[in-house]
Each structure stands twice: as structure tokens, then as C-alpha cells.
Amino acid sequence: MKQAAYDEIRRLIVTLQLRPGERINEQIVSDRIGIGKTPVHQALQMLSAQGFVQIIPRKGIRIMPDTLHDALDVLEARSVIEGELARFAAHRSDTRIIDQIEQNLALGRRAIKQKDFEDFTQIDRSFHEIVAVAAGNIILSETLKALHDRIARIWHLRTWKLDHLQKTQEEHTTVFRAIAARDGDAAALAMRAHLDTLRKNIVDARIVT
Structure with missing residues (x-):
């Protein structure tokens, strides 16, 4: 209970x-x-x-309200952790994980086509969770889950535009390609670039104070 x-x-x-x-x-x-x-x-x-x-x-x-400082701190922590999770995933993922990410990307494309923002929110989180599982480090995965929870409210604090979703989808695809190619450095860089885009969107939108 x-x-x-x-x-x-x-x-x-x-x-x-x-x-x-x-x-x-x-x-x-x-x-x-x-x-x-x-x-x-x-x-x-x-x-x-x-x-x-x-x-x-x-x-x-x-x-508790989210402040800009709080949001940026969470994203900074996510960037450090998720960059390494993507690196590990590139070295440790198997064909089953690759298939799961491909399926996730297909769902993302469908949600964008249907302009289903709520569904895309869940697909986005699922993408990061699949990569975290593929990394094979339970401690880092649990830490990431807590960080995702802290920042999840941001998705509900503003109306996201379709081009934000399309950009996210493109960046997810870049991360996936690096993981599929077993290129850990490229996967880490792509994941950190993806989170940097989110950081810039939050700062530019002024959705938290």
C-alpha cells in the first residue's frame, strides 16, 4: 500500500x-x-x-515547485550518467536490445505522425530506460530512474511543439546508430548532445523560474 x-x-x-x-x-x-x-x-x-x-x-x-536551477542540476546529472550508460550499452547490448530500440523508434515515428504528445512522452522515457537496461548496471539505472522522476513534470509545464519531438526522435536515432555500431564514444557523445538540446529548450522556454 x-x-x-x-x-x-x-x-x-x-x-x-x-x-x-x-x-x-x-x-x-x-x-x-x-x-x-x-x-x-x-x-x-x-x-x-x-x-x-x-x-x-x-x-x-x-x-515543491521546480526551479530552473533544479532542472539544470538534474539534467547535468543525467548527462553524466546517461552518457556512460550509452557507452556501456554500445559494448554490452545484444540483438534483443537492438530490436527493442528499433521498435521504440518506430513507435516514436508513429506518435509524431499522429501528433500524440502524451504517447511520445512515454516512448521517450522508454527509450532511455531501454538504453539503461542494456548498460547492465543496476545502480546507475536506479539512479537514473530517480532523476527521470524529478524532471518528468517539465513535460507537463508547457506545450511542446512538434519540431521538439522530431528533434528528439532524430537524436534518439543517432544514439541508436552508435549503439548498434558498438561505438561507445559516439554513443556517449550523442546521448550528451541529446540532453544538451533538452537543457537549451528548457532555458529558452523559461518554463521554470
């Missing part, structure tokens, strides 16, 4: 159904998600440790 409460509260935060700066309490959350106060309390403690909420004694709980 604690995990179920955590997953649901995090989903509400990431999708902005609980807005940055909003004040809540355990009873409100418990009633909203239909889970008892004890697992909700435990879940909120976990979310506090991860920076999603601020627990204020005797005053309730505040949904």
Missing part, C-alpha cells in the same frame, strides 16, 4: 494535478486516492526525501 500510495501521489504531482506550491495534508491525500493515512504518510516521507514535497510541521505539506 505504501508503494501504491507513492506511485499515485507522484503521478498527481508529475501531471500537475497537484500544482507546484499547493498546500495539502495527509487526510486530503488519503481521501483523494482512497488509501489509508499510514501508507500515505510513509509515501509522503519518501516524496519529501526526493524533493517532491515539503513537510512543514503543524502546517501541512507543500508541493
